[in-house]
Amino acid sequence: MMLRGLRILLGTQRSHIAVNLTAQKSTLAQVENGAVSSSVIEKLVEICGSKDVSTSTPVREQHGRDESYHHCEPPDVVVFPTSTEKVSQVARLCYDHQIPIIPFGSGTGMEGGVTASKGGVCVDVTKMDQIEAVNAEDFDCTVQSGVTRVGLNNSLRDTGLWFPVDPGADCTLCGMCATGASGTNAVRYGTMRENVMNLEVVLSDGRIIETAGKGTRTKKSSAGYNLTNLFVGSEGTLGIITKATLKLYGQPESILSAICHFPDVQSAVDTVVQTLQCGIPMARIELLCEKMMDAFNKYSNYDYKVTPSLFLEFHGAENHVDDQGKIVAELCEANGGTQFNWAKDMDERNKLWKARHMCFYAATSLRPGARWLATDVCVPISRLPEIVVETKKDIDNSSILGPIVGHVGDGNFHTVLVVMPDSPEEIAEASALHDRMAERAMKLGGTCTGEHGVGLGKRHHLVTQFGQGGMDVMMQLKQTLDPKNIMNPGKVLFTD
Numbered sequence: 001m002m003l004r005g006l007r008i009l010l011g012t013q014r015s016h017i018a019v020n021l022t023a024q025k026s027t028l029a030q031v032e033n034g035a036v037s038s039s040v041i042e043k044l045v046e047i048c049g050s051k052d053v054s055t056s057t058p059v060r061e062q063h064g065r066d067e068s069y070h071h072c073e074p075p076d077v078v079v080f081p082t083s084t085e086k087v088s089q090v091a092r093l094c095y096d097h098q099i100p101i102i103p104f105g106s107g108t109g110m111e112g113g114v115t116a117s118k119g120g121v122c123v124d125v126t127k128m129d130q131i132e133a134v135n136a137e138d139f140d141c142t143v144q145s146g147v148t149r150v151g152l153n154n155s156l157r158d159t160g161l162w163f164p165v166d167p168g169a170d171c172t173l174c175g176m177c178a179t180g181a182s183g184t185n186a187v188r189y190g191t192m193r194e195n196v197m198n199l200e201v202v203l204s205d206g207r208i209i210e211t212a213g214k215g216t217r218t219k220k221s222s223a224g225y226n227l228t229n230l231f232v233g234s235e236g237t238l239g240i241i242t243k244a245t246l247k248l249y250g251q252p253e254s255i256l257s258a259i260c261h262f263p264d265v266q267s268a269v270d271t272v273v274q275t276l277q278c279g280i281p282m283a284r285i286e287l288l289c290e291k292m293m294d295a296f297n298k299y300s301n302y303d304y305k306v307t308p309s310l311f312l313e314f315h316g317a318e319n320h321v322d323d324q325g326k327i328v329a330e331l332c333e334a335n336g337g338t339q340f341n342w343a344k345d346m347d348e349r350n351k352l353w354k355a356r357h358m359c360f361y362a363a364t365s366l367r368p369g370a371r372w373l374a375t376d377v378c379v380p381i382s383r384l385p386e387i388v389v390e391t392k393k394d395i396d397n398s399s400i401l402g403p404i405v406g407h408v409g410d411g412n413f414h415t416v417l418v419v420m421p422d423s424p425e426e427i428a429e430a431s432a433l434h435d436r437m438a439e440r441a442m443k444l445g446g447t448c449t450g451e452h453g454v455g456l457g458k459r460h461h462l463v464t465q466f467g468q469g470g471m472d473v474m475m476q477l478k479q480t481l482d483p484k485n486i487m488n489p490g491k492v493l494f495t496d
């Protein structure tokens with residue numbers, strides 16, 4: 001109920017937006033609320049088979065929300081197609097009847113991307129779960145939409161290759177394409193944007209395309225517009241991704257991890273900037289503030305010092321890794337860092353990074369019964385110290401608990417703003433903190449979202465970031481690719 005209040009609050013801000021979204025929206029078809037008719041459900045059964053179509057309440061509810069604070073809005077029906085051809089037929093049926101289509105990967109999104117605010121057909125792509133090709137000599141692979149990043153890496157284990165992009169959750173790789181995801185390794189290996197070579201996409205009217213050209217899997221291409229990166233980060237609003245061709249990397253010969261504790265956030269972030277300016281090819285460099293360290297210790301049963309800390313990792317040849325480690329240890333020390341703890345053993349390292357990936361749950365467990373708003377701003381690396389310090393001050397001056405964790409090597413950090421769902425005051429305070437953070441980032445040449453995407457909760461920030469010209473182009477692209485406004489309506493853009 002109160003989370004609905006949060007959305008109403010965000011909705012209020014919409015009315016202050018100067019950009020003329022109403023005029024743009026009127027060129028797109030309006031999607032009305034309305035249950036999917038029984039004749040459409042019969043046709044869905046004909047296409048997918050009865051066991052792959054569900055209208056049961058638990059299945060619909062399970063598909064009506066992700067891991068974010070946005071409340072559950074179930075679709076009318078969930079389908080589990082087993083081939084691209086079936087996805088195409090489902091899309092064509094929805095197109096003919098102007099029914100919303102909501103693509104669903106594993107539901108681990110952070111911005112309400114899978115909520116069915118206009119009802120419609122949820123297309124759960126997880127039954128298409130084959131790794132179609134691993135071209136070891138070319139360092140690439142092609143996966144269907146249901147393959148997850150952990151699933152892919154498990155099957156690559158004996159090849160000497162791996163796929164490094166690692167959001168904390170074990171989500172689908174095509175979901176990661178859809179949100180433009182990244183994670184702790186992006187500082188070294190890039191985000192999904194740099195690691196997708198080709199996508200197979202089903203468009204709203206059922207047409208099937210390959211975004212880089214049929215079967216193309218080259219490292220580079222100047223052939224035409226970059227359709228691949230148009231679909232990366234499109235959050236299901238332009239089409240359904242049914243296959244992805246991804247870059248692979250050699251598993252590092254040697255890996256070294258470490259944790260170092262600092263007297264304050266400023267000195268930790270200064271160390272990050274200096275490390276990168278020295279050209280050290282960090283594989284991971286993550287910041288946890290003292291509140292997040294406290295949550296981390298409690299949740300994962302560690303006993304680290306409760307001060308702002310850096311989690312570091314080096315990949316490469318053994319002698320390089322050792323040398324780099326020594327240089328960074330010296331930089332840490334020069335900035336007041338203490339207790340540089342090395343984790344060389346594989347089990348110890350895996351445990352540590354698994355716990356780092358659980359930070360979101362650690363933070364939200366600090367207040368039983370609470371909900372949360374996760375922020376995701378990203379700035380040029382030189383501006384990182386000032387934004388982290390200002391943001392921390394802003395949170396400390398508020399009544400909101402907001403531990404910070406970040407992929408600071410990319411200039412990207414999160415605050416997990418923990419709020420009680422029955423407190424409109426806390427919810428309002430948290431969204432005001434979020435708005436100030438996004439505005440601060442944008443003023444510094446940053447973005448409102450580095451990796452989680454826009455979904456429902458950052459649409460007003462997107463408008464500020466892009467202004468009239470950018471929003472016009474996005475609306476025109478949406479109009480061209482989805483003229484009936486059936487692809488995940490109301491996500492990314494205010495088209496609902």
Ligand SMILES: Cc1cc2c(cc1C)N(C[C@H](O)[C@H](O)[C@H](O)COP(=O)(O)OP(=O)(O)OC[C@H]1O[C@@H](n3cnc4c(N)ncnc43)[C@H](O)[C@@H]1O)c1[nH]c(=O)[nH]c(=O)c1N2
Pocket residue numbers: 066067102103104105106107108109110112113114125145166167168169171172173174175176177178179180181182183184235236237239240241242357358360361451452488491
């Ligand atoms: C504990 C924890 C930790 C993290 C994160 C989550 C959680 C729970 N995330 C967020 C999340 O894992 C990330 O957004 C994934 O890319 C979502 O993938 P899903 O398969 O779960 O997509 P999910 O099903 O949640 O869908 C997300 C969006 O993509 C669309 N979509 C999904 N599959 C599609 C397809 N095949 N075609 C078209 N559209 C599709 C959906 O419609 C929706 O809009 C994250 N993220 C990150 O970038 N970095 C991080 O560090 C973390 N960390």
Ligand SMILES: CC(C)CC(=O)C(=O)O
Pocket residue numbers: 110168183356357359360374375405414416
């Ligand atoms: C909300 C976040 C803490 C999840 C995430 O992106 C992360 O752990 O890096």
Ligand SMILES: [Mn+2]
Pocket residue numbers: 183407414451
């Ligand atoms: Mn993250």
